[in-house]
Amino acid sequence: MSVSVRRAGERYRGGDPAAGVRTLHAFSFAGFYDPDNTRFGLLLACNEEQLAPGAGFAEHPHRDTEIVSLVLEGELEHRGEDGRATRLRAGGAQLLGAGGGVRHVERNPGGxxxxxxxxxxxxxxxxxxxxxxxxxxxxxxxxxxxPLVSGDPDSPAPLRLRQAAATLHVGRGAAALPEAPFLYLHVIRGTLRVGPDTLAPGDALRAGHAPALHAQPATQDAEYAVWEMHAEPSYG
Structure with missing residues (x-):
């Protein structure tokens, strides 16, 4: 049983600030490597991306990864290999199942x-x-x-993962958190209390095989993302 908190200030800072791209990494990513912080449960990355107007990520590849993006502020444009573009504003979400290989572009098209x-x-x-x-x-x-994204066939989540052991929830206000071997909570906005810990925006809580936990808002605007995971990666 373990519960730990990682503060926003402990995140690895990456991206290209001169190009209007700032990234805050929760786990080892790109040029940042810590052998004790490579993943948690099935979660391999949790990046907060900040893009200035017109900035973005040029066409790049992915494979064998389920990629979930949740828009918090502004507008996100996704363009696939077929040239089709989708734009999402705050509150929207997208799921890219990379499968055997895919290329795409992400950018901030707004002002x-x-x-x-x-x-x-x-x-x-x-x-x-x-x-x-x-x-x-x-x-x-x-x-x-x-529930926002899930691989559980019985979940009402609008987006379907190719990972039956995971569900992403978004919470507002007070809530009993799911009981799972791996629970990852990221504070989107506001201030939240979970047990003895008070969490601010960008803070994250990792709970492994922990007893039932409850989220209690310390501010009215508290909003948070919660991954409920019932397995770890299997590479065999």
Missing amino acids: EPLRFLQMWLHPDAFGGPPRYAAAPAALPPGPGLH
Whole structure:
């Protein structure tokens, strides 16, 4: 049983600030490597991306990863290999299942700063065709814990993962957190209390085989993302 908190100030700072790209990494990523912080459960990356107007990521490849992006502020444009573009504003989410290989472009097409949370997850199996899906208004209004992305066939989440052991929820206000072998909580905005810990924006809580936990808002605008994971990666 373990519960630990990683503060926003402890995140690795990357990107290209001169090009209007700032990235805050929760785990080892790109040029940052810590052998004791490479993943948690099935979660391989949790990056907060900040893009200035017109900035973005030129066409680049992915494979064998489920990539979830949740727009927090501004507008995100995703362009696939077929040239089709999708734009999402705050509250929208997208899922890119990279499968055996895919290339795409992400950028800020608007006139205001863009902030989005991008999370990479280990899939059930490697290979297969890539998939893309988007939910422009992914979450219902009101408090509680709302499933957003899931591989559980019984989940009402609007986006479907190729990973049966994981579900991403977005929480507002007070909520009983899911009981799972691996629980990862990231504070999007506001201030939140979980047990004895008070969490600010960008802070994250990692709970492994922990007893039931409850999230209690310390500010009215508290919002947070929660990964519920029932497995670890299998490479055999």
